[in-house]
Amino acid sequence: MDTRTLGELLDTLGEPALRLLTAPSGLTAPVTEVLLYDAHAPFPDRAPGALLLAVGVRADAAGALVDEAAAARMAGLVVRGEEGAASGQGSSSGPGLASGQGPSSGPGPGPGLADAVVRARERGLALLTVDEDAAWHHVHLLLAGAVGARPSPAGGAALGDLFSLAGAVATAVGGATVIEDPRQRILAHSTIPGQPVDEPRRQGILGRQVPGSPENTEQYRVLFASQGPVRLPALSAEELPRLAVAVRAGGETLGSLWVVDDGSLAPDAEEALAQGASTAALLLLRARAAQELSRHMTGDLLRRLLDGTAEPATAAERLGLAPGTPVRVAAFALEGAAGAPDGEQAALRLLDLVRLQCEARYGRHACVLVDGVVYALLPVADGRAGERQRRLAEDIVRRAGQALRVPVRAGLGDVVPEVSEVRGSREDADLVLRVLGPDETVAAMAEVRARAVLLRLTELLGERRELAAGAWRDIVAYDAGHGTDYARTLVCWLDAGCDMARAARLLAVHPNTCRYRLRQARTQLGIDLDDPDERLVLWLQLRTLAGLRSAGV
Structure with missing residues (x-):
């Protein structure tokens, strides 16, 4: 069995879906399975390499479960996060996290988790958190899928195809091969016995990310400026030269193939590598097409929910929502960009940004662009979800504004008890966007209700002669x-x-x-x-x- 490591899981899922608090045994610790904790069932005596999801266990009560998980030789424990909980980045954090010296993206765990973190370090158990909004069944599905198979960051075709291609290219070219995406993340690598792999490549494969450096950046610039394979010199004494080629389709760069050149590559290595790039382009395009089809179908379903033409029960099931799940609609709009020549393109980019952030928080997610406004359907898990969703909207507005260089505003509709009432929450969100003040970027209906009521009264009074007299x-x-x-x-x-x-x-x-x-x-x-x-x-x-x-x- 091709066992996944803790580092691979973190790189595959990443923040905010999964956050690492401590990893005393390092990120190379194997993860063999994902288990759901059941307080009413006997705790397993031995489960080496298992990752345990602490279902129903409060953060401040996780310490006892840490002891049990460590005794069973589990790889780690996953608990719900709490406000103020932070993490180290999966691929960049190493065993130093065990002593609290690893990099951190925030102020550290809240008081409810502090004791559990200390105990986990003492017992050699990794401790991770998931977002408070995340449903345990969704977390289990994501982690079990990541442990059982290598999911594709491109999101569609199995990475197994890319791993097979990497092996085939390595055999034909005669050197260890990796396939990367445009952001220098390693999607697949070859495992041909006897082919040398230098330390930088080994570290890149382990972390699923090419280590960054100014020299590396220059090599990528040269690579992506070339129309065919290029030979690149070693960047350090511990590194071997490379033969690389960009993966393109229709003028768009989809990624790159890199081969370690120890001086014994095949005579036709460049031709074989170019052929491999053509196959890689087809696989990456197929992955993208599958992902876009899924997103299109989900977006079309949300569109019909918003206008009241979808059957609610069927829609909820297809969207992965349990019956009776409260939801709300969030609306995002570009300020003053609707009539601009590139307004449509900017709105599509806004859709991508909103979808990315929502998928990171909720998994497979329904987002759709309608008349220049991006709508997202947000499930409401508990009484504090509104506060967290407002912060999510603020984060999206900030990120989107910086990326698009156009002010973005967001309105949150009222929470409705089930999917059948989504249309009303959408109307709320639209109304919030209309009444936002010049210095406001995000608001929920509850915050601007008086203004919203007056606006609707103005429209109603103006439409009826007897009310306007x-x-x-x-x-x-x-x-x-x-x-x-x-x-x-x-x-x-x-x-x-x-x-x-x-x-x-x-x-x-x-x-x-x-x-x-x-x-x-x-x-x-x-x-x-x-x-x-x-x-x-x-x-x-x-x-x-x-x-x-x-x-x-």
Whole structure:
């Protein structure tokens, strides 16, 4: 069996899906299986190399489970993360994490996990966390799939095909071969006995990432500028030269093939490598096509849910949502880019960015672009999900704004109890986008409900003749014809709760001036300001239809 290592799992899944807190035995520790903890079942006496998911165990109670897992010779324990929990990066962190000296992406584990981290280090057990929003069955599916087979970062065709290709190329060319993606991640490598592999390549395979350096960057520049195989010199005394070729399709760079050149490559090595690049392009394109088809089908399903034409139960099942799962819709839009010449392309890039972040958090995820707005369907796992989802939206807005160089705004609809009510949450999210202020980038419906209600009232009142009629029109017309300021005075007085002194301050006039204006309005226009119903209707109409406010008008 081709056992996976802890480092390979971290590189395959990565943050934020899986976070490493400590790895006393290093990242080369083998992981043989993934187990779900069951408090009502006997704990296994021996499970060497197993990764245990601490289902139902609180972070502050994980210490006892660490002891049991270590005694059973398990590879690690996975618990739910907590606010403030941080991790070391999977491929770049080494055994130094055991002493707390590895790199960290945050302030360290929260107090609930601190004891468990110390105990895990003492017992030689890796300790990892998953996001609080993650469902255990989804985490189990991801990890079990990663342990059982090498999943493809390109997302479609099995990496087994690329591993087979790497082996075939290595045999034909005569040197150890790796296949990389454009970000220098190692997708597959050959394992032909007897072919030398230098230390930099060995470290790259172990971490599934080519170590970065200025010299390395220059070699990649030369490689991607070339139309065929290139021979590249060794970058250090412990490294062998390389024969490399870019993998392209239709002018797009999909990755690269690299061969260790120990001086004994086949005479036709360059031709064989070029042929291998053509096959690699087909495999990578097939992987992309499968991924895009899956995303298209999921996006189309969400589109029909949003407009109310999908059958909810079937849609929920296909989206991987349990019956009765609460959900909400998040809407993301580019500010002022809809009419730009490249607005459509920018919106598609925004879709990719939103999908990437949501998939990292929730796994296979439903996102769709509709009329320039990107919609994401977010499951609500518990009472704190809203706070975390707001932070997710803020993170997406920040990242997307930096990447696209266009301001991005986000609106979170209300949580609805099940998928059948998604359309209402979508309408909420759209409304939030419409009422966001100039200095606001993210808001949930609960935060802007008053503004949203007033906006909808404005639209409703304006659509109906009987609702748009009333004394407010006479007041506005009288002001326009006589140079008076009765409408604004009334709004300030009503905004001030009928407090004359406060209204005068809003108007920047003497209270007697305010009283005089109100008396004149009563006398000349016949307004009954003693009637609470008339005051309410007048206030709403002046605020919505006339668009008056007590400040800055």
